[in-house]
Structures are given as C-alpha cells and as structure tokens.
Amino acid sequence: SLPKSLNKRESERKTADFFIFRSSLTMSGNKQEEDPRINGIKTKIRVVPDFPKKGIMFQDITTVLLDPKAFKDTIDLFVERYRDKNISVVAGIEARGFLFGPPIALAIGAKFVPLRKPKKLPGETIFEEYELEYGNDRLEMHVGAVEAGDRALVVDDLIATGGTLCAAINLLERVGAEVVECACVIELPELKGRQRLKGKPLCMLVEYR
C-alpha cells in the first residue's frame, strides 16, 4: 500500500510577506513523493518584489548559494537523477545556468557548454533567436562544442515562458545532439513554459505560483 505522504499535498497560503511554495520533483507531470531536501531549498529562495520592474516577483537563488547544505542538496538532486542516463553534455544558460550546470557536469562526467548572450564567446559560433517581452535576443554556442550523437541536459535556474530554453534546445538539435531533459531549480507554471520545450521533459524542484 502507498505511504500516506504520497497523497499529501502542501497547501499554498499567501500572506503579505511571504509565499509557501508547493514543490515537487516531476517529470512531464508525473508526481513523485517529495524529497525531504526540497523543503530546505525552497525556504532559501528569496522573492524580491518589483525586480527588474514593477509587478514582477523575482525569484532570487543567490540566497540558496549562501546556504552550503541547500546548494549541495540542489546539485545532489539533479546528479542523482542524471548520473545513470549517459548524459555527455550539460549546457548551461548564461548566467545563472553557469552556477548549477558545471557542478552537475563534473559530478556526472559530462562536458559543460555555456550558452551565452551575443559576442561573449570568442570562437566561431551559431546562434538562435528568441523573443523577449519587447524585441528579440540571441543565444550563442561555440561550433564544435557539441557533436552529433551527444546526449544533452539543458540547465537554467528558472523556467518562465520557456523561450530561452526553447532556443537552447534548437541550438543543440541543430548540431545533432539529443536533448534528454531540461532541468531548472524553479518553474513558474502559470507561464506555461513547459509547453514550449518541443516535447522535451522538464525536471524542476520548486514551483512558484
């Protein structure tokens, strides 16, 4: 029989000062029993109202990085998930993807590839455009960094609309890599980014509603 905790749901309460996160480690909507480390991580995320502009509740992960246990737990959760999946490349999205991607890559024996804003990478690059609220931006990757047949994981701190992650998936697929999954610490599910991942699964630790 199933343990009781598998059916338990955390309730969400909003107060003037803080939000409790409902969180889960999910893959394409399949719920698993919540790992006890997730609560420690979610309580460390700091919400900064009206940044970068009014109305946005910014999810600040720098406070997770200030807690060695919470940061280690974050990395461990992803490493445990991916270590036996023959991932050959971890691609991290500038700049906060650089905070999580390399430790994961090192632990699972994969290459790390930075996906960067325009003109930062010194060598020959390919780029993919994606939409911002106003206008477009570009994500670049070095030619030769990822090869056909590479099995890739894309990492960022947060998924909102999914535009950046979609651009990352496109870059990797264009060079013949297989994107196995996207991994983010935080998801903003109301922005439906999960649907913009070209059918690729998303793994996240904490939801913010």
Place this chain on the structure above:
Amino acid sequence: MFAAENGLKGDPRLEAISAAIRVVPNFPKKGIMFQDITTLLLDHKAFKHTIDIFVDRYKDMQISVVAGVEARGFMFGPSIALAIGAKFVPLRKPGKLPGKVISESYELEYGHDRLEMHVDAVKPLERVIIIDDLVATGGTLSAAISLMESQGAEVVECACVIGLPEVKGQHKLKGKPLYVLVEPSGLDEFC
C-alpha cells in the same frame, strides 16, 4: 604566485589544463590573444583537475566564502565552494542582482565598469577567496577585494586559472596573495 612554483612543480595536471585552453587571436579586438577556457570545460578530466587543485589548496584554510566574478568566475567558483563547504557569492555587473547591493568601480582600457555584491552576502570576519578565470591587470579582482573589505571580511587569496604576464612575479594584489595555475597558452588553436 604560480602553482608550479608553489608545490605543484611538474604536476601533470597543470600541463593537461594548459593544453585544454584554446587561444583565439584578435578577440575581442586585434592584437589580443584571447585565452578561451570553454575548451577546458569540454575536457571533463582537465576541468576536474582544475577544481581539485583549488579544493586541495583551500579545503583546510577555514574558508567560509567563495566569491566568483561574473561570468566565467561562475563556471569555477560554485564547484569549489560546494567541495569545501563554503557559501558561493556572485559578483555581478550592474543591475543584475535583485536585492540591495554595494558596488565598486574599476577601470577598463577605455572608461569604467562596476562590480556589485548583495549587502547581506558576506559577514564581518568571514574568510574569503575570490575566483576568476583569468587575471590580467588585476583591476576587477582589486574591485572585488574592496567589496569584501568594505563588509569587514578578510580576503585570504585571489585564485585564477590563468595569469597574464603582467602578474608574473607579482605575488600580491592589493596586498592579498594571488594564486594562479597556468600561464597563457601559446599559439596553438584547437579546431
């Protein structure tokens, strides 16, 4: 000071690290031989060696903070912090950090830039190491040291993968020790 002069002379890991770094001529502008560490990140063994050398050096020095300079310092700093049980603090370009920040100016070849840090990130008397991929003039690292000292923290050392000729022979930056793994790679470019 260079790692080879400080206990790691002849260490084959240093050669592997050096060999994995790609030189890109004339980037970002003519005459500059850019030291590209992205090829080091593609070489899992060499990347691991890089982290291991820093971790071995700092793990018994009671370091409570690893600060990394955006953006390439982010590629090395967090792994070191995780391995030695320290906090990681990102030092960022202006306007990126969402909370209350302090900032320090530093000179570029033409003009200035600023480095920012969250005010609550570092406490007085904390022991800090500052990480970047490369040290050239030391301007950015000096700004980082100033940020730490303004909070009453002690910078134990600055650590970089690559040190340009300007710093060879310089053991200290703003009075703080500087630890560097390798000199710039030669003209060999990896295709």
